[in-house]
Amino acid sequence: MKKTETELTGVKEIARRANVSIGTVDRVIHNRKGVSENTKQKINAIIEELNFQPNKMASLLASRKILTFAILIPAVSNETDYWSYPLNGIKQAAAEIKQFGVSVKYYFYDLDSKNSFNTAADELLNSEPHAILLAPSFVEESIILVKKIRDLSLPLAFINSDLPNQDNLTYIGPELYQSGKLAAQLISFAIQKSDKVLTVNISTDLENDHHLFRKEQGFKKFFDDAGKTNELLTLNINETKLVAVEKSLLGSLSTNTAIKAIFVTNSRVNIVAKILEKHNKKDILLIGYDFLKKNINYLLSEQITFLICQRPKEQGYLGIMALYKYLFKISEVEKSVYMPIDIITKENYQFYNS
Amino acid sequence: MKKTETELTGVKEIARRANVSIGTVDRVIHNRKGVSENTKQKINAIIEELNFQPNKMASLLASRKILTFAILIPAVSNETDYWSYPLNGIKQAAAEIKQFGVSVKYYFYDLDSKNSFNTAADELLNSEPHAILLAPSFVEESIILVKKIRDLSLPLAFINSDLPNQDNLTYIGPELYQSGKLAAQLISFAIQKSDKVLTVNISTDLENDHHLFRKEQGFKKFFDDAGKTNELLTLNINETKLVAVEKSLLGSLSTNTAIKAIFVTNSRVNIVAKILEKHNKKDILLIGYDFLKKNINYLLSEQITFLICQRPKEQGYLGIMALYKYLFKISEVEKSVYMPIDIITKENYQFYNS
DNA sequence: CTGAAAGCGCTTACAG
DNA sequence: CTGAAAGCGCTTACAG
Numbered sequence: 187m188k189k190t191e192t193e194l195t196g197v198k199e200i201a202r203r204a205n206v207s208i209g210t211v212d213r214v215i216h217n218r219k220g221v222s223e224n225t226k227q228k229i230n231a232i233i234e235e236l237n238f239q240p241n242k243m244a245s246l247l248a249s250r251k252i253l254t255f256a257i258l259i260p261a262v263s264n265e266t267d268y269w270s271y272p273l274n275g276i277k278q279a280a281a282e283i284k285q286f287g288v289s290v291k292y293y294f295y296d297l298d299s300k301n302s303f304n305t306a307a308d309e310l311l312n313s314e315p316h317a318i319l320l321a322p323s324f325v326e327e328s329i330i331l332v333k334k335i336r337d338l339s340l341p342l343a344f345i346n347s348d349l350p351n352q353d354n355l356t357y358i359g360p361e362l363y364q365s366g367k368l369a370a371q372l373i374s375f376a377i378q379k380s381d382k383v384l385t386v387n388i389s390t391d392l393e394n395d396h397h398l399f400r401k402e403q404g405f406k407k408f409f410d411d412a413g414k415t416n417e418l419l420t421l422n423i424n425e426t427k428l429v430a431v432e433k434s435l436l437g438s439l440s441t442n443t444a445i446k447a448i449f450v451t452n453s454r455v456n457i458v459a460k461i462l463e464k465h466n467k468k469d470i471l472l473i474g475y476d477f478l479k480k481n482i483n484y485l486l487s488e489q490i491t492f493l494i495c496q497r498p499k500e501q502g503y504l505g506i507m508a509l510y511k512y513l514f515k516i517s518e519v520e521k522s523v524y525m526p527i528d529i530i531t532k533e534n535y536q537f538y539n540s
Numbered sequence: 541m542k543k544t545e546t547e548l549t550g551v552k553e554i555a556r557r558a559n560v561s562i563g564t565v566d567r568v569i570h571n572r573k574g575v576s577e578n579t580k581q582k583i584n585a586i587i588e589e590l591n592f593q594p595n596k597m598a599s600l601l602a603s604r605k606i607l608t609f610a611i612l613i614p615a616v617s618n619e620t621d622y623w624s625y626p627l628n629g630i631k632q633a634a635a636e637i638k639q640f641g642v643s644v645k646y647y648f649y650d651l652d653s654k655n656s657f658n659t660a661a662d663e664l665l666n667s668e669p670h671a672i673l674l675a676p677s678f679v680e681e682s683i684i685l686v687k688k689i690r691d692l693s694l695p696l697a698f699i700n701s702d703l704p705n706q707d708n709l710t711y712i713g714p715e716l717y718q719s720g721k722l723a724a725q726l727i728s729f730a731i732q733k734s735d736k737v738l739t740v741n742i743s744t745d746l747e748n749d750h751h752l753f754r755k756e757q758g759f760k761k762f763f764d765d766a767g768k769t770n771e772l773l774t775l776n777i778n779e780t781k782l783v784a785v786e787k788s789l790l791g792s793l794s795t796n797t798a799i800k801a802i803f804v805t806n807s808r809v810n811i812v813a814k815i816l817e818k819h820n821k822k823d824i825l826l827i828g829y830d831f832l833k834k835n836i837n838y839l840l841s842e843q844i845t846f847l848i849c850q851r852p853k854e855q856g857y858l859g860i861m862a863l864y865k866y867l868f869k870i871s872e873v874e875k876s877v878y879m880p881i882d883i884i885t886k887e888n889y890q891f892y893n894s
Numbered sequence: 895c896t897g898a899a900a901g902c903g904c905t906t907a908c909a910g
Numbered sequence: 911c912t913g914a915a916a917g918c919g920c921t922t923a924c925a926g
Binding site: 550562563566569597602 | 904905
Binding site: 196197198208209212215216240241242245246247248250 | 918919920
């Protein structure tokens with residue numbers, strides 16, 4: 187249970203071999219200046235030879251570092267509890283690394299308000315964190331923030347959606363195109379040749395919601411590749427209110443009675459489910475996104491058949507851990523981590539820990 | 541970046557308030573004997589009041605503890621690379637906790653040989669580990685080992701399969717019954733009323749492979765509950781050689797031409813896929829278990845449609861981390877952790893990190 | 895450019 | 911039953 191006494195490692199041993207003090211060894215280890223090139227090389231050679239790995243616990247303890255990570259993500263809203271899952275993952279990670287002197291500060295913005303994003307971003311920067319986790323929902327605003335973060339050379343992790351070429355440490359989230367293909371594959375099992383399939387995009391900001399179209403592209407690609415000839419229709423709805431969606435949707439369905447499957451490109455699939463339920467359309471296969479309570483309820487009542495889900499909790503958890511691993515030099519951090527694309531049904535949702 | 545100087549916590553502060561030495565405080569914290577009831581209570585009161593949490597890093601550093609975890613799992617075999625996934629998860633966890641003085645020792649057994657299990661188990665015990673991770677594939681042999689482990693009061697984690705009432709710290713693995721239900725649900729989307737469905741159990745030790753039957757029960761339950769009247773057939777094959785399986789299977793298929801879907805209750809689904817491919821039966825929906833290379837290949841060629849998978853890598857990872865969290869008192873450990881039941885298809889296998 | 899000393903928050907003998 | 915001292919493997923001023 188005790189370490190063997192004979193081990194000759196650590197800064198002391200290096201200092202002994204190099205004939206210097208441990209202070210100088212420490213300077214070399216951390217690349218601090220004020221060491222002659224000569225002794226530097228001598229020490230580095232010994233470090234190599236001994237394959238020396240500094241004891242992280244001792245280093246942490248001695249340095250008394252206390253780091254703060256700032257996170258900026260959407261607030262949990264009435265409309266959706268989606269963001270509670272990443273938040274839970276973040277909290278779990280925060281609890282695990284608290285003992286290493288990391289504290290996490292939370293900033294939230296309203297998905298309906300770019301202003302709230304900017305305000306929260308300013309507060310975040312004022313708090314002078316040592317690392318940042320960001321869900322960059324508003325693209326332009328995020329890019330402005332990212333620029334400031336870059337000027338401070340702070341490590342930055344994106345979750346949930348990516349911004350290209352932003353020098354961020356890592357992105358952890360979904361690959362949208364492929365999830366659209368998967369949705370198409372699932373639908374393809376259950377439909378006949380003559381059936382039509384409807385894709386529904388619902389967003390108050392359709393123009394900027396390129397995510398939805400990326401999924402739709404993947405969706406169509408699958409049918410193309412598979413040589414399926416089913417007619418694929420698209421319905422873009424620029425509102426999220428039930429009545430508006432209802433009007434649009436019923437219009438489509440009445441002119442296209444052969445629609446046998448609907449793909450909703452985001453978590454608003456519960457709105458469509460509600461409408462289908464109301465009008466007693468049980469025979470239409472419905473598939474959408476995200477493990478939300480509302481969606482799960484329709485999974486149970488079988489109005490929704492499949493939900494595609496990309497581990498929101500794990501995104502938050504891994505985002506924080508990536509910053510931690512980077513700052514504490516625990517391990518390398520991957521530039522992009524694409525989440526598995528999970529399929530949730532009535533028969534496996536119980537064990538999905540989001 | 542530095543901790544505030546004014547914080548008055550830690551053993552020193554407790555000692556100061558209680559008017560004792562830090563040695564005595566340490567004795568109380570760790571419930572060691574040799575402290576008068578009086579001072580013990582006094583110190584405990586202060587600990588309560590200060591909500592004192594010992595600094596794990598300092599404690600680890602000072603105690604110079606070096607713990608070894610022993611794992612006993614099946615070796616990766618020619619027949620299946622399944623066990624490479626839990627092993628990878630274990631190795632990942634081992635790398636992460638190495639810095640906390642934990643080393644992991646590996647023992648492997650041959651799934652064809654109970655003898656090899658017993659030999660490896662003996663070696664494991666001789667190495668005097670501080671905690672054990674076990675995949676208890678052989679039930680009786682495992683129970684004997686578990687008894688010895690219990691006598692040594694070592695923490696024990698099961699992965700992959702459970703043994704009831706064994707006082708183990710935790711079980712991390714699948715819930716079989718529900719995965720059978722899921723398989724049935726997936727099949728139900730793609731079949732017609734008149735179609736027959738075949739369940740295939742393949743094992744050299746069918747009698748003791750209660751896992752398979754548990755899945756089959758769940759499978760049947762789904763059809764029952766859903767009021768589906770499809771005829772459900774079962775084929776038990778007591779051999780794993782291709783020719784034997786081929787003979788049995790072709791027999792079934794020729795007498796029941798209405799079979800439109802096959803559920804293989806374990807990872808040997810690739811054997812069935814090979815046979816179906818050989819005999820050009822593309823129209824039968826095939827579903828089975830596990831993210832093995834062989835199985836993925838048939839997923840790609842569309843001979844297999846769905847694979848059900850229960851995160852073998854994560855099982856290994858979580859198993860080790862559970863022991864770590866328990867011994868280092870990081871957090872509570874759950875008695876049973878059921879893995880999510882993942883559905884793998886041609887369109888999402890790329891992002892499944894097993 | 896370098897060294898010696900103090901200290902991080904604990905644990906561990908040892909002495910009484 | 912209790913205390914004083916040394917030490918874990920580092921980092922951090924401070925002095926030269």
